[in-house]
Amino acid sequence: xxRLAKWRMISMIAIxxxxxxxxxxxxxxxxQPAGEVAKEQFDLMMxxxxxxxxxxxxxxxxxxIVVVKFRRRDNTIPKQVEGSHKLEIIWTVIxxxxxxxxxxxxxxxxxxxxxxxxxxxxxxxxxxxxxxINVRANLxxxxxxxxxxxxxxxxxxxxxxxxxxxxNLKASDVKHSFWIPAVGGKMDTNTDNxxxxxxxxxxxxxxxxxxxxxxxxxxxxxxxxxxxxxKVKAISPDEFDQWVADxxxxxEPETAETPLAQQGQEVFNNSCIGCHAVTPATGAPEAxxxxxxxxxxxxxxxxxGVLDHTEEELKNWISDPEAYKPGNKMxxxxxxxxxxxxxxxxxxxxxxxVQD
Amino acid sequence: MSTYAQKxxxxxxxxDYLTTVDHKKIAILYxxxxxLFFVLGGLEAMFIRIQLAVPNNDFVxxxxxxxxLTMHGTTMIFLAAMPLLFGFMNAIMPLQIxxxxxxxxxxxxxxxxxxxxxxxxxxxxxxxxxAPDAGWTSYASLSMASEGHGIDFYALGLQISGAGTxxxxxxxxxxxxxxxxPGMTYMRMPLFTWSTFVASALILFAFPPxxxxxxxxxxxRMFGSNFFDVANGGNTVIWEHLFWIFGHPEVYILVLPAFxxxxxxxxxxxxxxxxGYSSMVFATVLIGFLGFMVWAHHMFTTGLGPIAxxxxxxxxxxxxxxxxxxxxxxxxxxxxxxxxxxTPMLYAVAFIPSFVGGGVTGVMLASAxxxxxxxxxxxxxxxxxxVIVGGVVFGLLAATHFxxxxxxxxxxxxxxxxxxxxLFLIGFHLTFFIQHFLGLMGMPRRIFTFLPNQGLxxxxxxxxxxxxxxxxxxxxxxINIVITSVKNQKVGNDPWEDGRTLEWAIPSPPPFYNxxxxxxxxxxDPLWIEKMEGKKGMTxxxxxxxxxxxxxxxxxxxxxxxxxxxxxxxxxxxxYNWGVLVLxxxxxxxxxxxxxxxxxxxxxxxxxxxxxxxxxxxxxxx
Numbered sequence: 001x002x003r004l005a006k007w008r009m010i011s012m013i014a015i016x017x018x019x020x021x022x023x024x025x026x027x028x029x030x031x032q033p034a035g036e037v038a039k040e041q042f043d044l045m046m047x048x049x050x051x052x053x054x055x056x057x058x059x060x061x062x063x064x065i066v067v068v069k070f071r072r073r074d075n076t077i078p079k080q081v082e083g084s085h086k087l088e089i090i091w092t093v094i095x096x097x098x099x100x101x102x103x104x105x106x107x108x109x110x111x112x113x114x115x116x117x118x119x120x121x122x123x124x125x126x127x128x129x130x131x132x133i134n135v136r137a138n139l140x141x142x143x144x145x146x147x148x149x150x151x152x153x154x155x156x157x158x159x160x161x162x163x164x165x166x167x168n169l170k171a172s173d174v175k176h177s178f179w180i181p182a183v184g185g186k187m188d189t190n191t192d193n194x195x196x197x198x199x200x201x202x203x204x205x206x207x208x209x210x211x212x213x214x215x216x217x218x219x220x221x222x223x224x225x226x227x228x229x230x231k232v233k234a235i236s237p238d239e240f241d242q243w244v245a246d247x248x249x250x251x252e253p254e255t256a257e258t259p260l261a262q263q264g265q266e267v268f269n270n271s272c273i274g275c276h277a278v279t280p281a282t283g284a285p286e287a288x289x290x291x292x293x294x295x296x297x298x299x300x301x302x303x304x305g306v307l308d309h310t311e312e313e314l315k316n317w318i319s320d321p322e323a324y325k326p327g328n329k330m331x332x333x334x335x336x337x338x339x340x341x342x343x344x345x346x347x348x349x350x351x352x353x354v355q356d
Numbered sequence: 357m358s359t360y361a362q363k364x365x366x367x368x369x370x371x372d373y374l375t376t377v378d379h380k381k382i383a384i385l386y387x388x389x390x391x392l393f394f395v396l397g398g399l400e401a402m403f404i405r406i407q408l409a410v411p412n413n414d415f416v417x418x419x420x421x422x423x424x425l426t427m428h429g430t431t432m433i434f435l436a437a438m439p440l441l442f443g444f445m446n447a448i449m450p451l452q453i454x455x456x457x458x459x460x461x462x463x464x465x466x467x468x469x470x471x472x473x474x475x476x477x478x479x480x481x482x483x484x485x486x487a488p489d490a491g492w493t494s495y496a497s498l499s500m501a502s503e504g505h506g507i508d509f510y511a512l513g514l515q516i517s518g519a520g521t522x523x524x525x526x527x528x529x530x531x532x533x534x535x536x537x538p539g540m541t542y543m544r545m546p547l548f549t550w551s552t553f554v555a556s557a558l559i560l561f562a563f564p565p566x567x568x569x570x571x572x573x574x575x576x577r578m579f580g581s582n583f584f585d586v587a588n589g590g591n592t593v594i595w596e597h598l599f600w601i602f603g604h605p606e607v608y609i610l611v612l613p614a615f616x617x618x619x620x621x622x623x624x625x626x627x628x629x630x631x632g633y634s635s636m637v638f639a640t641v642l643i644g645f646l647g648f649m650v651w652a653h654h655m656f657t658t659g660l661g662p663i664a665x666x667x668x669x670x671x672x673x674x675x676x677x678x679x680x681x682x683x684x685x686x687x688x689x690x691x692x693x694x695x696x697x698x699t700p701m702l703y704a705v706a707f708i709p710s711f712v713g714g715g716v717t718g719v720m721l722a723s724a725x726x727x728x729x730x731x732x733x734x735x736x737x738x739x740x741x742x743v744i745v746g747g748v749v750f751g752l753l754a755a756t757h758f759x760x761x762x763x764x765x766x767x768x769x770x771x772x773x774x775x776x777x778x779l780f781l782i783g784f785h786l787t788f789f790i791q792h793f794l795g796l797m798g799m800p801r802r803i804f805t806f807l808p809n810q811g812l813x814x815x816x817x818x819x820x821x822x823x824x825x826x827x828x829x830x831x832x833x834x835i836n837i838v839i840t841s842v843k844n845q846k847v848g849n850d851p852w853e854d855g856r857t858l859e860w861a862i863p864s865p866p867p868f869y870n871x872x873x874x875x876x877x878x879x880x881d882p883l884w885i886e887k888m889e890g891k892k893g894m895t896x897x898x899x900x901x902x903x904x905x906x907x908x909x910x911x912x913x914x915x916x917x918x919x920x921x922x923x924x925x926x927x928x929x930x931x932y933n934w935g936v937l938v939l940x941x942x943x944x945x946x947x948x949x950x951x952x953x954x955x956x957x958x959x960x961x962x963x964x965x966x967x968x969x970x971x972x973x974x975x976x977x978x
Contacts, residue, residue, distance in 0.1 A: 024797030185728020226803030
């Protein structure tokens with residue numbers, strides 16, 4: 001009997017898993033886990049769903065019998081039953097057992113996901129061997145600082161696959177929450193403290209998702225909360241190292257090549273550079289990093305996190321940010337640009353690339 | 357006192373309701389005000405669903421959407437669900453324990469008017485520069501950053517209405533402890549009374565943390581303190597704790613009375629006593645107790661650490677046990693019974709699978725490590741709507757049909773009632789079931805729009821279609837109420853014919869003194885016991901005598917009005933010179949009214965024995 005129950009449970013998990021894994025897009029859905037953390041959370045989900053479907057089946061059976069069999073047919077008064085100790089003990093004890101089955105792996109996983117001891121192990125240089133990324137959430141944009149590599153990027157998080165990536169999370173204005181659904185659960189970026197957790201990105205799943213996962217802000221943070229998206233480029237460790245090297249090689253703002261781009265750089269230096277850096281250096285204090293770092297803007301996947309990465313959309317965005325992200329901090333932070341200046345700036349920005 | 361039976365003019369009726377201290381009239385006031393706010397919150401819900409029907413929709417703007425979602429949540433919880441429950445508690449609980457009114461009729465009226473003025477104040481924000489926009493949870497960093505006066509309206513409005521709720525809760529507690537009829541021991545109390553008792557105890561302990569949190573927010577925003585200002589050493593996580601120490605028990609404050617309502621309905625229409633009465637009582641108390649131990653499960657992703665998360669995860673799972681006990685006891689109440697599918701019974705029957713749906717997702721959410729995925733996604737939205745609509749709103753709709761004859765003396769139309777039921781049931785599942793999957797597919801909650809090509813389009817459209825079913829159902833219910841009120845066909849003491857508890861032993865609606873003679877209670881389901889012995893009604897426990905009644909008073913209205921005025925002063929203190937003056941005038945009105953109440957002796961009046969004898973046609977004979 002016991003073995004039968006176990007077999008039923010496993011087959012139920014299998015069926016449910018099969019049904020659910022077709023749900024959603026591979027770059028966004030928690031039901032198509034693309035990393036160790038998401039996978040374990042998915043398994044926990046399936047375990048709880050299986051237990052719960054079992055409960056639902058029992059309730060539904062009794063429910064159906066009751067509703068069909070005990071309809072009023074005549075005026076006889078049914079026997080007044082006070083209760084049944086046996087039955088009441090059964091439906092107290094069985095749920096407790098079911099909950100224990102769920103509670104044990106829950107507690108185990110909770111502690112496992114909180115294990116960030118690697119972040120505290122510093123080598124001689126005072127750096128960690130593990131890859132650490134400092135995430136700073138701002139009103140409607142994300143900054144990613146790689147303290148060991150001493151580079152900063154924004155909006156597009158670049159990570160290597162197949163290894164644990166550790167995150168320091170905080171917010172600079174109001175509370176946000178850092179969530180890459182396909183890769184693992186979220187964690188809040190508080191204004192009060194730094195939260196820490198880790199994620200792992202699976203290479204094969206990353207390929208299936210087109211090497212680009214969607215990240216979301218999961219905590220209401222103002223009008224454009226819905227548009228506070230970021231993207232995650234999960235690439236092989238070699239490619240990642242190359243990318244880091246490319247980023248590190250940018251010491252000075254790169255000089256634009258075409259005349260139009262040079263004109264754009266001039267406009268940029270007059271209007272934009274107060275908030276947007278074009279070198280990945282980590283030296284400037286956080287309070288001075290008012291807008292997303294644009295060092296590798298030309299290689300990003302979206303404009304402002306949500307618009308297509310085209311020159312047209314870029315010009316739309318710069319000429320009226322409020323129309324695309326209400327409540328953002330860029331609106332009115334600079335003088336209105338003429339169409340010619342817009343063309344020039346767009347040309348300049350789209351050519352900001354580090355991977356030559 | 358036969359004047360009470362006479363027809364009154366419109367003005368006199370209004371004045372009567374403005375000054376009433378009768379629990380049955382206050383119940384009607386709660387029902388009207390709560391119903392009004394329910395419709396308002398429902399409209400806001402429709403705007404939300406229309407906006408999210410298709411990707412990149414621009415039906416409402418981003419900022420306005422946040423105001424709508426905040427007001428939807430706040431209105432539905434504080435101004436619709438709770439007052440409507442308070443309405444039924446007020447109308448029915450004193451009758452169920454054989455009392456002539458609540459313990460403090462004056463405080464009862466004061467509680468209503470505070471709630472009412474608080475609710476009006478909050479909603480006036482729509483016309484005075486914009487509604488609050490930080491969600492019903494109003495997390496501190498966002499609410500501190502929110503511009504305009506929206507959050508000020510939220511904090512002050514909830515403070516005023518919260519005071520009313522707290523008073524109501526204390527009043528019910530005292531009533532149940534002190535005013536039970538002879539023979540009505542605790543373990544003979546109907547389940548609705550029990551759940552009112554436990555919910556009131558929860559209110560007593562849960563509202564003070566909210567009051568503290570709101571005061572800190574008011575001080576920070578309006579009087580320059582720094583409790584939540586991180587730069588000055590404040591801490592915003594404190595708000596999360598204070599809010600959820602209130603917020604989680606609040607869920608049980610809402611759902612326990614609904615459980616009570618369903619318990620009455622199951623027993624009544626199955627013609628069977630409640631299966632496992634003592635374990636039902638025990639489960640209710642246990643849920644109330646555990647309800648205070650689990651608040652941090654709303655904060656699993658805040659970063660409290662694995663120890664806190666693990667403890668709160670296991671504690672949360674534990675609540676499933678007493679809840680499960682209840683579900684099975686209801687099922688076995690029906691088992692072997694003689695079930696009549698009236699409209700209230702349909703809601704009760706549909707409640708079981710709907711609420712089990714909400715319950716099982718609750719257990720899933722309790723699993724902290726997995727909750728990192730569910731948290732703040734549409735999965736959570738689906739979960740709490742399954743609990744609150746499938747539990748509380750179904751309970752309210754069931755109670756509306758079930759107790760309408762007792763409150764108004766006339767039956768709501770059953771056919772229309774059943775149409776409402778089916779539309780609402782289908783609409784509810786259509787709207788919210790799919791949202792579980794939207795959440796798992798990566799849709800965060802509280803987003804004003806979503807981009808196409810994320811696999812979220814179909815689910816959102818289905819959800820919106822479902823919402824329209826619920827809206828139509830609500831409209832039909834309103835039509836039903838109008839038709840029924842116009843026809844006004846009077847019914848007798850026990851219109852459902854299967855009444856078991858004391859309220860069905862007296863006329864519908866009951867005379868203003870409820871029981872001419874207090875009844876003698878001989879066991880659980882007292883009326884049923886008498887019926888089974890072939891008696892028509894209850895045996896009186898006392899000889900016919902004079903009845904002492906309280907006088908009406910306009911003071912509760914004035915006290916509440918004063919706070920309402922003062923709130924405007926606090927809100928505009930920094931903008932205008934007259935702010936401080938208005939603050940002082942408002943507090944003055946309140947304090948003066950309280951002073952008048954304190955120094956003016958009011959001994960009430962007596963209904964004389966002779967008048968009661970003449971009143972025979974009105975029944976009230978126990």
